[in-house]
Amino acid sequence: MKKKIGIDLDKTLFSCNSIIYRWMNTFNFNRGKILNYHVITDEKIYKCSVINKIFKFLNPNEYTFYTNAVKTINELSQRGYEIYFVSNRPCFKSVVAMTVDVLKRSGVKYDKLTLGCNNKVDFVKFARLDYFIDDIEITCKSVQKETSAIPILFSPIVKKNGKRLKKGNLSTFQSWRKIRDFFAKERKDESQNDQKILQY
Secondary structure, three states, X not given: OOOEEEEOOEOOOEXXXXXXXXXXXXXXXXXXXXXXXXXXXXXXXXXXXXXXXXXXXXXXXXXXXXXXXXXXXXXXXXXXXXXXXXXXXXXXXXXXXXXXXXXXXXXXXXXXXXXXOOOHHHHHHHHOOOEEEEOOHHHHHHHHHHOOOEEEEEOOOOXXXXXXXXXXXXXXXXXXXXXXXXXXXXXXXXXXXXXXXXXO
């Protein structure tokens, strides 16, 4: 059975050099009591080129993917993992169109795109995800506490002394290369466990 990896978008997969974008990402959305989300399919994609030209944060050309993010995700996809992008981005026509465009231009492979998710922890449980990668510490801690999934905190900020920030007992990584190494170790450990089972 394929394992599923949930991945946040903003400040985890990519970022944008825009004042409005940075302002929007300062908000910590409260968890909704009733899970609500929208799986984006082809019929939900629109063209909003005029708006994209007006607002920088809606222009796909203004987005920058974190180093090795696309490469790592594509490798995981090729190795049989199911990739779920999960974001609380609103399902406005312009936001949907821009998000899909950004992902297409990058060449990143994924199985499902979910926007407007008001409760990522409940979604992790509902979708039965095995891993969840996010840049918000409280979300990762809640996933760790309330689900069977393994949370991975993406924290690219480095202290002046160069040491990695410690986030309790969370698996915390500053780069996508380190996340790739983490999954390589996971596969190796699983393979060794399978061999032990076969020996018995």
